[in-house]
Structures are given as C-alpha cells and as structure tokens.
Amino acid sequence: MARKRESCLVCRDHTIGVAQGKPVCNACNLFFRRSKPKEDKIPLCQNLCENNRFCSVIRRCRSCRMTKCLKLIWSNSSSEEESRVESSSPELNQSELFENMSMWNRERERTSLNYKVQKGIEISLKDVMTNGTGRNLIPIQSKTFLEWSFISQLTSIVFLMKLPFYEGLSEDDQKSFIKAYRFKSAMFFLAMHCFKNGINQLQYPNGIDIFSSKILACPWINILDETRTRLISKLKELNVTMEEFYVLSGLFVCNPLNVENLSFDGKQTLMEAQIHFQALLINLCCISDPGSGHLRCDKLVRVESSINMTHTFFDYAKILSEIPKERVTKKIEVEDKESILYFE
Numbered sequence: 652m653a654r655k656r657e658s659c660l661v662c663r664d665h666t667i668g669v670a671q672g673k674p675v676c677n678a679c680n681l682f683f684r685r686s687k688p689k690e691d692k693i694p695l696c697q698n699l700c701e702n703n704r705f706c707s708v709i710r711r712c713r714s715c716r717m718t719k720c721l722k723l724i725w726s727n728s729s730s731e732e733e734s735r736v737e738s739s740s741p742e743l744n745q746s747e748l749f750e751n752m753s754m755w756n757r758e759r760e761r762t763s764l765n766y767k768v769q770k771g772i773e774i775s776l777k778d779v780m781t782n783g784t785g786r787n788l789i790p791i792q793s794k795t796f797l798e799w800s801f802i803s804q805l806t807s808i809v810f811l812m813k814l815p816f817y818e819g820l821s822e823d824d825q826k827s828f829i830k831a832y833r834f835k836s837a838m839f840f841l842a843m844h845c846f847k848n849g850i851n852q853l854q855y856p857n858g859i860d861i862f863s864s865k866i867l868a869c870p871w872i873n874i875l876d877e878t879r880t881r882l883i884s885k886l887k888e889l890n891v892t893m894e895e896f897y898v899l900s901g902l903f904v905c906n907p908l909n910v911e912n913l914s915f916d917g918k919q920t921l922m923e924a925q926i927h928f929q930a931l932l933i934n935l936c937c938i939s940d941p942g943s944g945h946l947r948c949d950k951l952v953r954v955e956s957s958i959n960m961t962h963t964f965f966d967y968a969k970i971l972s973e974i975p976k977e978r979v980t981k982k983i984e985v986e987d988k989e990s991i992l993y994f995e
Contacts, residue, residue: 660675661716753893753897769789814901820920824917853879889954891951905922905928909959
C-alpha cells in the first residue's frame with residue numbers, strides 16, 4: 652500500500668519519506684546526514700525574530716534547519732543514530748522523488764508562463780540562491796525576448812535548488828553547480844514544452860525566438876536553425892515521455908565533469924546522485940518495456956549530448972554576433988558572465 656503524503660516536519664514540503672517514525676522529505680533527510688558531522692561549523696542564523704522562531708525560508712538557513720532537525724525529528728536518537736539517518740525503501744524514495752520532480756516542474760512552468768521580473772531589477776546568482784525570486788516577480792503573460800530568457804533561467808535555478816542532492820553541496824559547489832546547469836536546464840525545459848505542443852524548433856511562447864535581435868541580424872551565423880532544432884529532434888526521435896523527461900532533467904545535471912571548480916566532496920555528491928538517477932531511469936524503462944528496457948535507457952542517456960551541443964551552439968552564435976564578419980575565426984573563447992543570469 653502506498654504511504655500517505657504528509658508535510659515534512661522540517662521544511663513543510665509534501666513527502667512520503669520517514670525518519671525516526673516521523674515525516675521527513677528526502678532533501679532534509681540528506682541535509683541532516685551531510686551536515687551533522689560539521690554541525691559546529693554551521694554559521695548562526697541572523698534572521699531570528701523576537702520570539703526566537705525559525706526563519707520563514709527554512710531550506711536556505713542551515714542553522715535553523717539543523718535546529719529543527721534536531722528538535723523535531725532526531726531529538727531522542729543516540730549520537731550513532733543521529734549520524735545515520737533512517738530512510739524508507741529505495742522504491743519508496745524513488746516514488747517520492749518522481750512525484751516531487753513532477754510537482755516542481757509544474758510549478759516552474761506555471762511561474763514561467765504567468766510571471767516576469769520587474770523592470771529595472773538585475774538579479775545576480777547570489778541573490779537568487781540567498782533570497783529566492785518571489786519578491787522580484789510580477790504577474791504578466793506577455794513578455795519580450797529578454798524577459799522570457801530571464802524568467803526561464805530564474806525558474807530553472809529554483810528547480811535545480813530543490814533537487815535533493817543540492818543540499819549536500821557546499822555553498823561554493825552550489826554556485827558552481829547552478830552556473831554550469833542553469834541555462835542548459837532552461838533549454839531542456841523549453842525543448843520539452845515545444846515538443847509536447849507539436850512545435851519543431853526551440854521558441855518561447857507566442858513564437859518569440861530564442862535568439863536576440865542582435866544575433867538574428869547577423870546573416871553570417873549559419874548555426875541558428877541547427878541550434879533551434881537539434882534537441883527537439885532528439886526528443887521527437889525517441890518520443891520521450893513526461894516520466895522519462897522528469898528523470899532525465901535530474902540525471903543530466905549530475906555529471907561532475909561539466910561543473911568547473913567543484914570540490915572533491917562535491918564530485919562525490921554528484922556521482923552518488925548520478926547513480927541514483929541512472930537506477931531510477933533503468934527501472935522506469937524496464938517497467939515500460941521489460942524486453943528492451945536497458946536499450947531504451949541507453950538511448951535516452953544520449954539526450955545529454957544534444958543538450959550540451961545546443962548550449963555550445965548558442966554560445967557560439969552569441970560570440971559570433973559580437974565579432975565583425977571579416978574577423979570571425981574558427982577558434983572562439985566562450986565569455987563567462989558569472990553575475991548576470993540572462994544572456995543578452
């Protein structure tokens with residue numbers, strides 16, 4: 652019998668996971684296991700109110716989150732039990748993860764379609780990772796190219812921050828992880844949206860191109876059509892289901908080779924998550940097609956190469972647009988814009 656969904660006692664997110672006989676989500680479960688040995692190094696919270704309550708944004712305050720874990724979940728456990736968090740069966744964890752990713756994607760898509768960032772607001776990566784996005788958004792559906800580009804990356808970052816292994820990364824590793832995958836994830840989400848709606852090339856709603864007017868005004872850039880169609884063609888070729896898409900959206904961001912300046916612990920965390928998502932994908936494929944599930948899984952994993960190539964082509968198009976035609980060469984260095992989220 653499926654376990655009833657309850658609210659995690661720590662962060663209030665919906666969960667079917669359990670620790671010490673109490674409802675705890677995978678993310679808080681993993682956070683406690685990773686953070687307990689380094690508890691004395693967690694900085695004290697600076698945002699407690701007069702009544703000494705916990706922060707309202709509990710997942711972004713390590714101090715309050717650890718305090719709630721100890722007070723509400725593991726208060727009666729021994730030191731040995733504290734360092735070894737209980738978990739439900741692998742099948743149950745996979746079920747919860749799948750349900751959560753489906754819910755997170757719906758939230759991401761709803762925010763992308765119905766909101767935009769207020770004019771005059773320039774949001775850095777640090778701002779989003781620290782304060783979230785809500786206070787900077789206003790409800791509206793009609794958006795320009797830059798507004799679509801901005802909100803798609805913003806909502807992708809929020810999605811990435813909800814993945815359970817994210818809490819196991821150090822702050823520096825979290826920043827490196829988000830920098831590496833924010834744009835790739837945004838393109839993958841957009842590609843699936845277009846594929847579901849029968850659109851054969853990457854474009855934002857209402858037919859808005861994924862390239863800026865500056866790039867479109869450069870006739871010597873001959874990779875635009877390939878950039879628009881490569882990823883969607885792969886999704887169409889494999890006829891990727893929504894269930895497979897949810898798993899792939901977590902799997903491809905677990906590749907530590909694509910993240911620069913990642914610590915040893917960070918690499919270990921991503922590799923562990925990669926193994927978990929691979930097992931989930933294999934299980935999903937074998938249930939759908941017991942005879943050739945592993946073959947199906949191998950084909951789906953190759954979607955990552957299409958995502959990476961789309962990203963590379965997009966970068967090249969942007970750089971080529973900034974170089975006079977007569978100066979364009981084959982060797983191009985990709986510019987790093989660390990602080991600003993969108994590509995302009």
